[in-house]
Amino acid sequence: MSQPLVFIDGDQGTTGLQIHARLGGRRDVRLFALPAESRKDARLRAEAINSADIALLCLPDDAARDAVASIRNPAVRVIDASSAHRTHPDWVYGLAELNPGQAGRIAQARRVSNPGCYPTGAIALLRPLIAAGLVPADYPLAIHAVSGYSGGGRSVVEGYENSDAQPALRLYGLALTHKHVPEIQQHAGLLERPVFVPAYGAYRQGIVLTVALHLGRLAKGVDAARLHGCLVEAYQDARHVQVAPLQPQMAELDPQALNGTDGLRLSVHGHPDHGQVLLAAVLDNLGKGAAGAAVQNLDLMLA
Incomplete structure (x- = not known):
């Protein structure tokens, strides 16, 4: 053949x-x-x-x-x-x-x-949790992400690599019409359009994306451990997706940690006294993204 x-x-x-x-x-x-x-x-x-x-x-x-x-x-x-x-x-x-x-x-x-680079992280975090009923499909979500400037295409790359006057962080999509939003909503299984706030950093590649949740808006008994366990189960056989351990908590996330790989790393960060959870994804926007x-x-x- x-x-x-x-x-x-x-x-x-x-x-x-x-x-x-x-x-x-x-x-x-x-x-x-x-x-x-x-x-x-x-x-x-x-x-x-x-x-x-x-x-x-x-x-x-x-x-x-x-x-x-x-x-x-x-x-x-x-x-x-x-x-x-x-x-x-x-x-x-x-x-x-x-x-x-x-x-x-x-x-x-x-x-x-x-898939888009940002949606890859957002959907991987949200779809299993919504499918399991741990996060309501109509939850009013806000998603924030920072990508290396290579995510902006050739003109943005040339701007950063040919000039010293570029900002360290550039927030965009402020009209709330980013083209990735329908993709995230459809494939994550969301009934409500999420707010999506993307940004470019002054480094070439790598994404960190976060989604904040208030436990008081979730079903009774849903906490960081249950959310984490759902993700672990969903990706236990996935070659390119890893779920970081819930403990010990990481002190910070490096958007460039998986550069040069096809990996996607998901993590769950919670504070039980505050009733808050942060879902996070790290990936190379030129790799898995x-x-x-x-x-x-x-x-x-x-x-």
Whole structure:
């Protein structure tokens, strides 16, 4: 059997470069990307995507939609790293740890939408707790996250790496219309739209994301230990997700702790006297938050 042909459309972007580097030395796939002078040629791009066994789209949302619309070959399978199809009912959501059957659905899918970096942490924390009834689906959630500047794409990366005048921390999304919110709401199982406050820090990559809970708003008997136990059970067989021990409590979280890996580390921090719990996730926005997840999904589809 010949090696599957994998076409990367958008291989010069932040995610595309990472995926290309990860796949470049592999012998189980044939890797293909258009040369620089052909990347904006719609005819050549359509020919390339229709000749592929699997196409990896590392494009802006509108360009990803156009790429999918150009597919005429029914055998072509797609992994879309943009946010264009993450809430689309006809696409399989590419978070393999979403539930026990998700990896199998990804393996069989024709169309897979790669998760966003922030949603990966938020959904991994919230979905098991909501599914178990420990956190109400209508809880008024606020989610805060700080990412390395590589999460902002090429223009933000160039701004930080070519100028000393960039702020140490840049809060954005203040209009409360961030495109990741519908993705978080849908795949976490939330009935209410969460408030999401993202930020970029003056470091290249790595995310720390937190969700605060008041125990008085949860069902009687729900505490940090029960929330932690639910997460431990949900991810006990997950290769890329680890749940930190509840004790001893960590004094701080380093957003860069998992850089260069495909890991996602979840933790629960509680203060029983105050009736408060903080859920936290740490991941590499270029690893499990982007290229790592895309390669994980590719491997499932090739199996």
